[in-house]
Amino acid sequence: MSLVEKEIISWFEENKRDLPWRNTTPWGVMVSEFMLQQTPVSRVLPRWIEWMQRWPTAQDLASASTSEVITAWGRLGYPRRALRLHECAKIIAAEFANEVPRNEEFLRSLPGIGEYTAAAIIAFAYEEESLVLDINIRRLFARLYDGVESAPSSPSKVERARRKELIPKANAHTWAAATMELGALVCTARNPQCAQCPVKKMCAWRKSDFPKSEILKKSQTWKGSDRQCRGNIVQSLRENESLTEKQLKKLWHDDSQIEKALTSLIADGLIQKQPRNSYSLPS
């Protein structure tokens, strides 16, 4: 097991949310995946619980009317997902003996199931290996391995191939859930919680964009002398925890490093140089 894998899995065991679709039937997983297409977990949660209580199996949903289904979907958004889920229920009840298929080809043949949803059902409903690539996982790996802030709008052949290599031989479904959870809770699109990240020390994005990203967050404290700026830079580095005390000490005395960071901030318009070696936020 690689170090990254070990860190992420153990982080997951400690920090995973207790989501109801982590302990349910394959149909329950399938319903959750439909609702979660482009819709945040927090908003799906209450709706999924109601829905599953009302229609516990595909057959139950199949016997509902279209208007009932639309009404129950409420304001989740993209209501055609509800219609497609309804269609899926009818097909599964009639042609699959009321059981969610575990085969990718069959899953993809159902309305509303694309690349991601098929992989997710295989992984989370049946705990089998599949290439799960949702926006959270894609962003996490874009940062961790590619050193860029965000993934391209849709997965490329190259991205799929490279992510496939990372799938562990054992417990591939846990890897999928863990990386997804890390992307959702820590490696978020906005305001990533890098300080809490179990793999911050090997993160390519962290390395390339640092210290600028840290300093940027503290921009309100960037009023003052060169000496104060220097203190803020070193403080930012200290909180990153990826540098030793020895390295920090060296940095403190390394004027060229400090100068470089300041120049970069000025060039980006984050601070302005003032007379007598002081700086301020742009007005």
Add this chain to the structure above:
DNA sequence: AAATCGGGGCT
């Protein structure tokens, strides 16, 4: 490859 499809929460 790009457009389209929702709605609500957050900055």
Add this chain to the structure above:
DNA sequence: AGCCCAGATTT
């Protein structure tokens, strides 16, 4: 006002 969210489908 704009960005973001466990994407899929059509053009």
